[in-house]
Amino acid sequence: MTPKTIPSTEIRPAVDARPDLLGLSREALAETLAPVIDRPFRAKQIYQALHERAVRDVSEITELPRELRERLDERFRVGLPDVASRHLSADGTCKYLFRLRDGATIEAVDIPDRGRRTFCISSQAGCALACAFCVTGYWGAGRNLTAGEIVGQVLAIRADRDLPMEGLNLVFMGMGEPLLNLPNVKAALDILTEWISPHRITVSTVGILPGLAEMARWERRPNLAISLHAPDDESRGRIMPINRTYPLAELMAALKRYPLEKGRKLTFEYILIRGVNDSLRDADRLSRLLSGLRAKVNLIPVNPDPVL
Ligand code: SF4
Structure with missing residues (x-):
């Protein structure tokens, strides 16, 4: 059978200079986020969303308050390819x-x-x-x-x-x-x-x-x-x-x-x-x-x- 090629997804422009949240250990993530998050348990929520749910964007972590998501989104990206x-x-x-x-x-x-x-x-x-x-x-x-x-x-x-x-x-x-x-x-x-x-x-x-x-x-x-x-x-x-x-x-x-x-x-x-x-x-x-x-x-x- 001829292999099936599935059309590619849209490719975003490569100009994003925000630091990547992927690649940080739990401890490093907590340390990096400390100046931005309102409570320490938020770091755990974010780590789980990144690794268990593979979110593409902080805005998808809807268990976080909207205002916090916006603050995080200004500063960090999620570097899924x-x-x-x-x-x-x-x-x-x-x-x-x-x-x-x-x-x-x-x-x-x-x-x-x-x-x-x-x-x-x-x-x-x-x-x-x-x-x-x-x-x-x-x-x-x-x-x-x-x-x-x-x-x-x-x-x-x-x-x-x-x-x-x-x-x-x-x-x-x-x-x-x-x-x-x-x-x-x-x-x-x-x-x-x-x-x-x-x-x-x-x-x-x-x-x-x-x-x-x-x-x-x-x-x-x-x-x-x-x-x-x-x-x-x-x-x-x-x-x-x-x-x-x-x-x-x-x-x-x-x-x-x-x-x-x-x-x-x-x-x-x-x-x-x-x-x-x-x-x-x-x-x-x-x-x-x-x-x-x-x-x-x-x-x-x-x-x-x-x-x-
Ligand atoms: S040239 Fe290819 S096989 Fe050799 S080390 Fe590099 S990736 Fe591996």
Whole structure:
């Protein structure tokens, strides 16, 4: 069946300079709002409206007095991204192109998954790492997303698809390398893990070693996936330039040190590219490379995008 494209919603002009209320923790929100709100419990009401109801605007928080809504609206915005386009496939998967306040566009996907949903979200608008199999890498560097822009993708999909807070998985496998935007990814995770268990969240990385060392120190860690895609430095370096900075021996040593809770495994993503990394010898080298790690391998068909 031909996939159905749904017309985009209206896009507002990108000139709003008010600070974003998304991306603030409960404590930071209460502190930010303190000079404006009339009573402390208002901060809790506003936080709930932002995250449980995914309101697009302070004016929608009708439990607040009108005069307070107007005061808040003058000073703050709710940074939910605009839906530039959405593409719904026959299997229920919905691909979003979101437009951010400065006009940058990012992708996110809602994937139905045996009674649950998995949202695949972006951490950067663009990516400087130039992996040979990746369209985002082909188009090049952009900018880091703010914590609000990361949280905003989750809220915007939930609101658009009218989905409850429960039953969600999250994967950071959209545009960008999350470990190159770790402070904002961490701030977003601190908010999102209030209602999505870290066990239901996966951060996927090419293996940025300082970022892995930082994540190893977090108290509540999401699952970790490694974009591996080749079993040796020579072939990995050809398709993933980052391998020249962080070669496999150093990456594997870091992963062996990485603290894994009981029952958890590392996931290794491996895109099969004919004639590059898909021989029996590659499979053998892969199994030797990963021996000693609690790991599973996710084999992925290569993206047939014509720009690559
Ligand atoms: S790090 Fe991820 S987003 Fe960046 S080029 Fe590689 S695969 Fe693409």
